[in-house]
Amino acid sequence: MILKIIYQLILLFISLLLVYDVFKEKTRMLQLTAALALIPFILRLLMIK
Amino acid sequence: MLPEITYFIIMLVVFILAAMWWKLPIGISLILASIAGALASGDGIPIRHLVEGTFAYLDPILIIATAMIFMGALRRSGALGSISRLIIIKLHKQPFWLVIFITLFIMFPGMITGLSTATVLTTGALVAPALMMLGIPRVTVAAIIAMSAIYGMIAPPINIPAMIIGGGVDMPYIGFELPLLFATLPLAIGVNLSLGYKYLRKIDIENIQTKLGEDYVAKYGIRLFLPLIIVVVLMLGIRILPQYFPNLGVPLIFMIGSLVALICGEKFNFFKISHKAIQEALPVIGILVGIGMFIQIMTLNGVRGMLVISSLSTPSVWRYVSMGVMIPLFGAVSAYGSASVLGVPFLLAFLGQNEIIVGSALSLLTGLGDLMPPTALAGIFAAQVVGEENYFKVLRVTLIPAIATALWALAMIFFANQLGAFL
Amino acid sequence: MTNLLKNKNIFPILSLLVAAVIGTIAANQFLFMRKEQPLHPSPALSKIEKLSVYNPNLTGTHGDTDVYFFDSGNPGGTVLILGGTHPNEPAGFMTAYLFLENCELSAGRLLIIPRANASAFTHNDPMEGQPQFITIDGKNGKRQFRFGSRITNPIDQWPDPEIYLHYPSGQKLAGNETRNLNRSYPGKPNGSLTVRVAYAIVNLINTEHVDVAFDLHEAAPEYPVVNAIVASERSQDIASEAAMMLEFEGIRYSLEPSPYNFHGLSHREWQDETRTFPILLETANPVQGRLRGRSDEALIITGKDKMYLRAAALGELHVPFDENGIPLEMRVARHVAAVQKIIATFSEYHPESAIEVNGIPAYEEFLENGLQNYF
Ligand SMILES: [Zn+2]
Numbered sequence: 092m093i094l095k096i097i098y099q100l101i102l103l104f105i106s107l108l109l110v111y112d113v114f115k116e117k118t119r120m121l122q123l124t125a126a127l128a129l130i131p132f133i134l135r136l137l138m139i140k
Numbered sequence: 141m142l143p144e145i146t147y148f149i150i151m152l153v154v155f156i157l158a159a160m161w162w163k164l165p166i167g168i169s170l171i172l173a174s175i176a177g178a179l180a181s182g183d184g185i186p187i188r189h190l191v192e193g194t195f196a197y198l199d200p201i202l203i204i205a206t207a208m209i210f211m212g213a214l215r216r217s218g219a220l221g222s223i224s225r226l227i228i229i230k231l232h233k234q235p236f237w238l239v240i241f242i243t244l245f246i247m248f249p250g251m252i253t254g255l256s257t258a259t260v261l262t263t264g265a266l267v268a269p270a271l272m273m274l275g276i277p278r279v280t281v282a283a284i285i286a287m288s289a290i291y292g293m294i295a296p297p298i299n300i301p302a303m304i305i306g307g308g309v310d311m312p313y314i315g316f317e318l319p320l321l322f323a324t325l326p327l328a329i330g331v332n333l334s335l336g337y338k339y340l341r342k343i344d345i346e347n348i349q350t351k352l353g354e355d356y357v358a359k360y361g362i363r364l365f366l367p368l369i370i371v372v373v374l375m376l377g378i379r380i381l382p383q384y385f386p387n388l389g390v391p392l393i394f395m396i397g398s399l400v401a402l403i404c405g406e407k408f409n410f411f412k413i414s415h416k417a418i419q420e421a422l423p424v425i426g427i428l429v430g431i432g433m434f435i436q437i438m439t440l441n442g443v444r445g446m447l448v449i450s451s452l453s454t455p456s457v458w459r460y461v462s463m464g465v466m467i468p469l470f471g472a473v474s475a476y477g478s479a480s481v482l483g484v485p486f487l488l489a490f491l492g493q494n495e496i497i498v499g500s501a502l503s504l505l506t507g508l509g510d511l512m513p514p515t516a517l518a519g520i521f522a523a524q525v526v527g528e529e530n531y532f533k534v535l536r537v538t539l540i541p542a543i544a545t546a547l548w549a550l551a552m553i554f555f556a557n558q559l560g561a562f563l
Numbered sequence: 564m565t566n567l568l569k570n571k572n573i574f575p576i577l578s579l580l581v582a583a584v585i586g587t588i589a590a591n592q593f594l595f596m597r598k599e600q601p602l603h604p605s606p607a608l609s610k611i612e613k614l615s616v617y618n619p620n621l622t623g624t625h626g627d628t629d630v631y632f633f634d635s636g637n638p639g640g641t642v643l644i645l646g647g648t649h650p651n652e653p654a655g656f657m658t659a660y661l662f663l664e665n666c667e668l669s670a671g672r673l674l675i676i677p678r679a680n681a682s683a684f685t686h687n688d689p690m691e692g693q694p695q696f697i698t699i700d701g702k703n704g705k706r707q708f709r710f711g712s713r714i715t716n717p718i719d720q721w722p723d724p725e726i727y728l729h730y731p732s733g734q735k736l737a738g739n740e741t742r743n744l745n746r747s748y749p750g751k752p753n754g755s756l757t758v759r760v761a762y763a764i765v766n767l768i769n770t771e772h773v774d775v776a777f778d779l780h781e782a783a784p785e786y787p788v789v790n791a792i793v794a795s796e797r798s799q800d801i802a803s804e805a806a807m808m809l810e811f812e813g814i815r816y817s818l819e820p821s822p823y824n825f826h827g828l829s830h831r832e833w834q835d836e837t838r839t840f841p842i843l844l845e846t847a848n849p850v851q852g853r854l855r856g857r858s859d860e861a862l863i864i865t866g867k868d869k870m871y872l873r874a875a876a877l878g879e880l881h882v883p884f885d886e887n888g889i890p891l892e893m894r895v896a897r898h899v900a901a902v903q904k905i906i907a908t909f910s911e912y913h914p915e916s917a918i919e920v921n922g923i924p925a926y927e928e929f930l931e932n933g934l935q936n937y938f
Contacts, residue, residue, distance in 0.1 A: 144856065144857075181857070187585060187589050187592070188588075188589055188592040188593070188695070190585075190589075191585065191586065191589035192589070192687060192689050193689055193690055195689040196690045199722060199723065202722075253725060254726075298725065298726060300725070300737060303726070303736060303737035304737050307736055307737050308853075309786070309787070310788070310825060312735070312824060312825050312826075313734075313735045313736060313737075314734070314735075314824070378724075379726075382728055382733075387724045389722050389724065389725070390725060432689055432690060435690045436689065436691070437692065438692075439691055439858055440857070440858055440859070441692075441857055442856035442857035442858070442870065445853075445856040445857075445870040446856065446870060448853055448854050448870075449874055449877075452854070452879060453873070453877060477690070480853070481853055482853075485785060485853050485854060485879075488785050488786070488787070488879070489879060491787065
C-alpha cells in the first residue's frame with residue numbers, strides 16, 4: 092500500500108518532467124512523442140488503468 | 141493469400157515510410173503503423189486498444205527513466221569518473237584479468253535484476269570511460285557493454301525471459317542455474333576477449349594518467365560510492381534475504397540511489413539532471429509506447445498469430461533457422477514480448493527434449509532481441525553511454541558475436557538431452 | 564498565461580490537448596469495465612455472502628466478491644464451484660453463471676463464487692487485443708458479460724516485484740504472476756490483494772467444510788494440459804472414475820495429477836491446506852492461445868480460427884481442431900458434464916455426504932438447446 096503511493100509519487104515526478112519536456116523538446120514530433128507518452132502515466136497515476 | 145499478410149505489409153510500409161521517408165521518431169512511426177493496421181482490418185481507430193497497448197511496457201519505462209536519472213546523478217556527483225580511475229590504476233597491468241573482471245562487473249546488475257537496460261545504464265556506464273581511455277574504440281566499447289548486458293540479463297540467478305517461457309508451460313523456475321551459466325558465461329568471456337583484448341595488450345599508462353579526471357575519492361572518500369553501494373545492497377538483499385529486505389522494486393531503488401547521490405559528492409541540480417535524463421530517454425520511451433500499441437493491433441487483427449504459425453510451420457532443420465531468426469527478430473519489440481509470443485510455442489514444439497535446457501537456450505535467443513532495431517534497447521543505450529550518435533555502428537560490431545550467440549543457443553537446443561545429462 | 568501562449572508553445576499545448584482527449588476517451592472505456600453486470604440466481608438461492616467474511620482484510624477492496632449459497636435444507640455434503648479465477652477463460656465463469664442461474668438442489672449445499680478474481684474482471688491484458696465483453700442473446704434478451712484478464716488489475720496491486728516469490732514455498736515465478744490467483748494459494752490474511760483472495764477461498768473451504776471444490780478454467784489448444792481433469796492425490800479416484808464414465812458418453816477428458824513441485828495452484832494447495840476434494844477442469848480455448856488469429860468476440864463464441872486450423876495440420880495441438888472450431892457452447896457443455904459427473908461420483912462414494920444438483924442440462928440436451936437457453 093505504501094509502496095503503491097511511493098510509486099505514484101515517482102509516476103507524478105516523471106509525468107511532470109514529461110509535461111515540462113513537451114515544451115522543451117526541439118522538434119514538434121518529439122513534443123508530440125512526450126505528450127502521447129504521458130497518456131499511460133496519467134491514467135496509471137489516476138488509477139484508471 | 142491470407143488477408144493478415146496484407147495487414148502486415150500495410151503496417152510495415154507505413155512504418156518504413158514514416159521512419160525513413162518522413163524521418164518521424166520511431167515511436168510516432170509505430171503509432172501511425174498501428175493505426176494503419178487497425179484501419180486495414182476494418183477496426184477503425186480503436187482508441188481503447190491503442191491506449192491499452194501503451195501500458196504493456198509502463199514498468200520497463202519506469203525502470204529506464206529512473207536508471208537514466210541515477211546515471212545522471214552518478215556522473216554529476218563525480219562517482220562515475222572516479223570508478224574509471226580506479227579500474228585503470230588497479231588493473232591496467234593484467235589485461236586478461238581486466239577483461240574478465242569487466243565482463244563480470246558489467247553483467248552483475250543484469251544477473252540480479254534480469255534487465256539489460258538497467259545493466260547498460262549502470263555498470264556499463266561506469267566502465268565505459270575507463271575502457272575508452274584504455275584505447276578501445278568507442279563503438280567496440282559499446283558493443284562490449286551491449287553484449288555483456290544481454291548475457292547478464294540471461295545469466296542466473298534472475299532471467300525473466302526464461303521465467304516467462306517456463307510460466308507459459310507451467311514449468312517452475314527451478315534448476316536453471318547451470319544451464320543458464322553454460323548459456324552465457326563462456327560466450328561472454330569469449331566475446332569480450334575477442335572484442336577487447338587486442339587493444340589492451342599495449343596500454344600507454346603514462347599518457348592515460350594525464351587524461352584521468354579529478355580524483356574525487358580523495359575529496360569525498362568512500363562516501364562518493366555510497367549511492368552505488370546502496371543500490372547494490374538493496375538489489376542483492378531482496379534476492380538473497382527476501383525475508384529481511386522490503387521488495388522496493390528497481391525504479392524505487394534507483395530513485396533512492398539518485399537522492400543519496402545528492403549528498404555524496406559534487407553538488408548538482410536534481411530537477412535538471414532528471415529532466416535531461418528524461419529527454420535522453422524520450423525516443424526510447426516513445427518506442428516502448430508505440431511498440432505496445434503495435435503488438436496490440438497485430439494481435440487484434442491476427443497478424444501476430446500469422447507470424448507465430450508461420451515460424452512454426454517450417455520443417456525439421458529449417459525450424460532451427462526459423463527459431464534463430466524469428467525470435468531475435470521479434471525481440472525487436474522487446475525480449476520479453478518475444479519470450480512470450482514465440483518462446484512459449486517453440487518450447488511446446490520441442491516438448492520431450494530436456495525442457496530446462498531448451499528454455500534456457502530460447503531465453504538466450506530472446507536476449508538477442510535487445511540488439512534488433514528499431515528498439516535495440518541494449519544497442520541504443522550502449523551507444524548513448526559512449527556518446528555515439530549512430531547506434532547502427534554499434535550493432536555492426538555486435539553482429540558476429542550475436543550470430544555466435546544464436547548458434548550457441550541452437551546447438552544447446554539440438555543437444556538438449558545430452559547436455560541435460562550433465563548440467 | 565500570455566507567457567504560455569507564445570508562438571512556440573502552441574504546438575506543445577495542442578499535443579497535450581490531443582493526448583488529453585485520447586486519454587479521456589480511453590479512460591471512459593476502461594472505467595466501464597468496473598461495472599458489474601447483474602446475475603440472476605435461481606430460486607434455490609438461500610443467501611449471498613461476501614468473500615470478505617472469510618478474510619476481513621478484503622472488505623472494501625476490488626477483490627471482495629459475492630459467494631452464492633444454495634442450500635437444499637436436506638442433509639448432505641457441500642460443493643464449491645469457482646468461476647473466473649481467470650476472467651479471460653469464459654467457459655470457466657459462464658459455467659459458474661449457468662449453475663448459479665439454473666440450479667435446483669435436493670441434497671446438500673452448493674456454493675458458487677462466480678467471479679473468484681473480481682479485480683481481474685475489471686481490465687484487459689495489454690497487447691492481447693481482446694474484447695471487453697461477450698454478448699449472449701439469451702431467453703430474456705441480449706446480455707453482456709465481461710471478458711477480463713488472467714491477472715488482478717494493476718490498479719489494485721502495483722507495482723509487481725521483478726520476481727514473484729510464492730508464499731510460503733519461496734518458489735520463483737515471473738513478476739506478474741504475483742497477480743495470478745491460481746499461483747497464489749494458500750495465500751495469507753494480509754499481503755497482496757491476490758494472496759488475500761486466495762486465503763479467503765481456502766478459509767471458506769475449511770469453514771464451510773467443502774467436500775468437493777471445482778476450479779473452472781480454459782487453456783490454449785497448444786497447451787499440453789487441456790481437455791483435462793486435474794486432480795490432486797485425494798481426488799484421484801473420483802476423477803478417474805468420472806473421466807471413464809464421461810468417456811463412455813463420448814466426452815473425452817484426460818486425467819492429470821496435480822504436480823508436487825509446482826506451488827500456488829488451487830488443487831495443489833487445497834489438497835495440502837484443506838480436507839476438500841480438489842478438481843480443476845480445463846477446456847481448449849483458442850482466444851487464449853499464442854497461435855490465434857484475429858482476437859475478437861466471434862473467436863470467443865465460435866471458437867473458429869484459421870490459424871489454429873493450420874496449427875492442427877502441423878500437429879501442434881493437444882485437442883482435435885477442425886473448421887467447426889471449439890465453440891463456447893461446447894466448452895461450457897464439457898465443463899457442465901464433468902462437474903455433474905464428478906459430483907455424482909463423489910456422492911456415490913460418500914453417500915453420507917451426497918449432493919444432488921438438479922435443473923442443470925445433460926451434455927446432449929445442453930448442446931441441443933444451446934447456451935442462450937440458459938441465460
Ligand atoms: Zn486458467
